[in-house]
Amino acid sequence: MLYACHVPVKLAYFVSHPIQYQAPLLRRIAQEPDIDLMVFYSTDHSVQGYADEGFGGVQVRWDIPLLEGYKHQFLPGIRKTGVLNFSAPISYGIFSRLRRGKFDAVWVHGYHTLDALHALTAAKMLGIPALVRAEPTLDDRPRGRGKRALRKIFFPVLRRMTAGVLTIGSKNAEYWRAMLGANAALFPMPYAVDNDYFQERAAQAAPRREDLRRELNMSPGLPIFLYASKLQRRKRCTDLVEAFLRLAPALGKEPPAYLLIAGDGEDRTAIEQRIADSGTTHVRMLGFQNQSELPRLFDLCDVFVLPSVYEPWGLIVNEAMNAGRAVVVASQVGCAPDLVRDGVNGLLFHGGDVDALSAVLRRFVDNPNLAKEMGQQALRTISAHSFEQDVQGLRRALATIVPGFRT
Numbered sequence: 001m002l003y004a005c006h007v008p009v010k011l012a013y014f015v016s017h018p019i020q021y022q023a024p025l026l027r028r029i030a031q032e033p034d035i036d037l038m039v040f041y042s043t044d045h046s047v048q049g050y051a052d053e054g055f056g057g058v059q060v061r062w063d064i065p066l067l068e069g070y071k072h073q074f075l076p077g078i079r080k081t082g083v084l085n086f087s088a089p090i091s092y093g094i095f096s097r098l099r100r101g102k103f104d105a106v107w108v109h110g111y112h113t114l115d116a117l118h119a120l121t122a123a124k125m126l127g128i129p130a131l132v133r134a135e136p137t138l139d140d141r142p143r144g145r146g147k148r149a150l151r152k153i154f155f156p157v158l159r160r161m162t163a164g165v166l167t168i169g170s171k172n173a174e175y176w177r178a179m180l181g182a183n184a185a186l187f188p189m190p191y192a193v194d195n196d197y198f199q200e201r202a203a204q205a206a207p208r209r210e211d212l213r214r215e216l217n218m219s220p221g222l223p224i225f226l227y228a229s230k231l232q233r234r235k236r237c238t239d240l241v242e243a244f245l246r247l248a249p250a251l252g253k254e255p256p257a258y259l260l261i262a263g264d265g266e267d268r269t270a271i272e273q274r275i276a277d278s279g280t281t282h283v284r285m286l287g288f289q290n291q292s293e294l295p296r297l298f299d300l301c302d303v304f305v306l307p308s309v310y311e312p313w314g315l316i317v318n319e320a321m322n323a324g325r326a327v328v329v330a331s332q333v334g335c336a337p338d339l340v341r342d343g344v345n346g347l348l349f350h351g352g353d354v355d356a357l358s359a360v361l362r363r364f365v366d367n368p369n370l371a372k373e374m375g376q377q378a379l380r381t382i383s384a385h386s387f388e389q390d391v392q393g394l395r396r397a398l399a400t401i402v403p404g405f406r407t
Contacts, residue, residue: 009034009036009105010101010102010105011106012106012107014042014107014109015109015110016043016110017084018072020291026069028391029390029391040094041072046066064292073097076092076093084113086114094118095126098123104128105131105398106120108132110133124161129402132164133167135312137174138178158179163400164187164397164400165187166187166188167188167190168191169334169335169338171334187394187396187400189393189397194387195322195383195385195387205298209300212296222257223368224301225244225260226297226304226320227262228261228289228294228304228316229306230263231261231264233266233267235267235306235311236352237261237267238271240307240357242274244282244283246354246358247365248280254282260301261286262286262287263289264287268285294319298320299323301325302364302371303326303328303361304325307328307351309351314329317339318382321339321381324378325371326371326375327345327378328346328357328361330351330352331348341381344377345377347374
């Protein structure tokens with residue numbers, strides 16, 4: 001690749017907190033010789049450790065480096081809490097940092113917080129073109145009449161404040177066209193994970209696969225389904241448990257497979273009660289698993305399942321595919337049209353339909369080779385869905401909004 005811009009473009013990125021999925025991407029962007037990246041964080045709570053309400057209040061401290069390999073600053077603030085919402089945290093000094101830094105472009109993650117709107121407003125006042133990257137899709141949670149009315153006022157204003165949108169996938173691009181208009185400036189920057197990391201960790205786990213099977217007290221020869229995410233109602237792990245139990249050939253018989261559930265959250269008690277009532281011994285509740293622990297579970301399973309009825313993307317699907325595993329994904333999940341080729345590298349079903357989900361699981365039970373064949377295709381698919389595509393998308397956006405910058 002040739003770089004026509006002799007002076008690196010100065011890019012300011014505003015995001016609420018260090019995010020485990022984003023850290024390796026930011027390190028990759030920082031390697032571009034003609035992009036001078038500075039990341040501004042509103043809070044460091046994810047670095048210090050915090051109680052994640054989505055995981056049922058489990059204390060979370062990520063076991064991968066979140067701040068290495070790129071320049072960053074933590075913004076001063078008047079409201080710094082471990083809670084992230086529209087009005088928290090509240091930072092200051094954004095305008096002065098943009099002015100002193102003489103930035104050529106601003107990139108803001110999200111538009112739904114005061115800090116995000118502060119950064120967009122400051123950029124507009126300083127004449128700095130701004131890009132937004134956010135996750136929503138039209139398969140959204142129900143909104144009240146007031147919020148729908150507010151959208152009609154807000155999004156025309158947002159369009160005037162931004163030079164373009166970095167879209168994370170097909171469903172996300174559809175959302176932005178609906179909100180900003182068919183001719184909105186959209187630049188694909190797909191949600192990806194550190195493919196090299198997850199492929200390497202899965203390969204390292206493979207020689208110890210049978211050790212983990214014995215540790216979990218599972219008999220060899222039976223297929224293994226894996227769920228790994230928060231146990232929230234919208235993610236419908238309860239549907240997966242019900243669909244799995246329906247695989248049993250008769251009342252009082254065990255399903256001819258195992259189900260692993262990694263995660264915690266509001267639905268955990270109900271899930272554990274349903275498992276106890278069923279009498280099955282083929283479900284393992286593993287609790288919260290940190291990022292470095294997940295690859296061994298991906299390697300152990302035959303099929304990864306994400307049954308969410310609302311999921312803006314589902315990066316956990318990327319991770320499972322990097323282990324060469326077939327995936328079962330609800331059609332409402334954001335990544336479904338971009339990553340899942342139904343019948344090729346995985347299977348789709350309509351989220352909330354337990355019968356359909358159970359039928360999909362049964363296909364893997366009845367055809368022992370299906371998971372392996374689809375898993376090989378999944379690895380091929382995800383290998384072409386990487387940080388390199390993200391960097392290319394960001395470069396195309398910068399080439400459009402920053403004079404003199406070229407892809």
